[in-house]
Amino acid sequence: MNKSILPKTPSEDLGQWSTIITPHRGWLEVRWRELWQYRDLIYLFVRRDFVGTYKQTVLGPIWFFLQPIFTTIVFTVVFGKIAKISTDALPPPLFYLSGIVMWQYFADCLNKTSSTFTANAGIFGKVYFPRLVVPISTVITSLITFAIQFALFLSLLIFFKIQGAPVHPNYRIIILPFLLLMMASLGLGVGCLVSSLTTRYRDLAVAVGFGVQLWMYASAVVYPLSEIPAEWRWLLVLNPMVPIIESFRFAFLGSGVVEIWQIAMGAGVCLLVLLSGILTFNHVEKTFSDTV
């Protein structure tokens, strides 16, 4: 390779050039400012996906309700009635739905962002914009689905409360935005890692769906953390989804064994995953169009 690629006049001031295109970008060289300049595009992508989803299928919005309702019924029968797994004395439908609604948002973020490069190869091959715009807008769009399913959960919660079920929503519900932020970071981070790897290895995309499913069973969706022997909880808590779902139940239903340090650790893991995801994504985005 040609190594004499030094500037023609070494002392020259490069500041007069607004863009410098080089073969590689440093691992830490994320162009945050440029991303900020494209914030309108994030908004427009969110709008596009939202309008697109609603216009294309009549079933679109209904599907958002059907999916959690049916999953809740199946879980109630299989894990509640047949396997008889404890629900921390909560009404089983409410217990499962709370886990499903939270899990679904994370799974949505992960699934959609992990196909960023392959799904957008057409646009990415024709025009440049910071590629991170796409996964970020995906995570925001998924919030709309979450809002719909969360409304479903709230109505069920109110229904059970009126019936006199032992549920105790409390002031801790203010933690919800923080939990969402944690899930978005985790989903975005893992999704970015996966999509960066799928530019090289296509078969990883198949593994994602399977992996997400396995992950769910390690995430306290179908069982409460209290079912796990206390000396092993620290291991499970390494998975940030466990404290997230537990905190959600603790805040909205008033039952759970989550502790502050677990949430803090979860947040730390999320941040770490997010950073490594963004850095990897940033590293491959320059040459991805050669491989996809």
Place this chain on the structure above:
Amino acid sequence: MSSVIRVENVSKRYRLGMINRQMLYKDLQSRWARWRGQTDPNSLLTEQSNQASTNGEIWALKDIDFEIAEGEVVGIIGRNGSGKSTLLKILSQITAPTSGRVLLKGRVASLLEVGTGFHPELSGRDNIYLNGSILGMRRQEISHKFDEIVAFSEVAQFIDTPVKRYSSGMYMRLAFAVAAHLDPEILLVDEVLAVGDAEFQEKCLGKMNEVARGGKTVIFVSHNMGAVSALTSTCLHLQKGHLEDRGPTSQVVERYLNAAAAQHSSGKSTDLSFYRRGSIAESPAYLSRILVNGSQPGNAAVDLHGSLTIHLEINVLQALRSAFICFTIKDQKAEPITTIFSWDQNFLLTLQPGIHLIEMKVDHIPFSPGYYYCDVGISRAVNAASADVIQNFPLFHVVNTGQVTHWTERPWGKVYCHGVQWSVLHNTACPS
């Protein structure tokens, strides 16, 4: 004038294997085999390495070095696979160079396609905003230019209709209207003008001319020598990833075409794929051979006022119905001289799959001595995408068979009139 684009020793390497090995298990399989000292079960067995490819590598660009000054309008020409598109992709940051560096000054807008990111379900209005911001405009900026864009696109009354209901012409006009109002300091354009009808193309060229005259720097990549000549003042000629030639457009285009003819007549290349516009991967039919007066073109000599017989061998893959042939003869500067359109003769092709030979006869060719090139296209309908287009194919040279006796190197005019008579009419005034 200061330069706004500086390309320093840029090279781009593609690894062939990178495209083929995309499965994690295959990668592991290869590593396992190598670890045990066996041959890689996934290595490519390439018998013919036709390009400069060693070890499955292709240098799409090699040590490209040039500068472009502010306000310059530059064309980039070259055959398929010469690296034009790769260079444009590097300049527009779609892919990174393997080595070297590019310095740019000012906002860059690249138009490698019109209508990138258009969503069929969204209205024209929403798509203007979406497409505009994909191309790098701020929302506020689009609002500011919105009326202008709509007026230019001529689809004002349908602006709130989803674009899936637009005709292809309306769609193209809207898409180009957004791109035309980008207002960047540097504009990079790939063959977007190759699509759409003549009126639309004219509008695009006009707008680009306006941009160029407004002091903007424009890089225009095209196969269309006519458009390159009309729009650009200087030109780069890429060949097999090297910068072959650079200079005023008219000179570069002429040298480029002459080199093609020379290469042709020496029998090095009769391969039509060198002259093909785009890919024929999904075409229902393509041209496989062109013969002039029964011999290979390029070295074919046609007498002044002689007759011309062209044979076109067409390989039909999917049955064609009512297709037509468009045959344009061009001069050395790639200016079109005449276009023969088979529909004028009510000649429409309805062909079954297989290889067919089409004959076209022209009684006499009224061209002055010199070299001539052609563009040949097979299309299925007006305004539809062409099945195959061959461009700037060296066709024949007209030889002087004694009619031109004086001042044989006359520099002007491409048509040589037939049956010219002179006489002096005595004592007669002009009829008034």
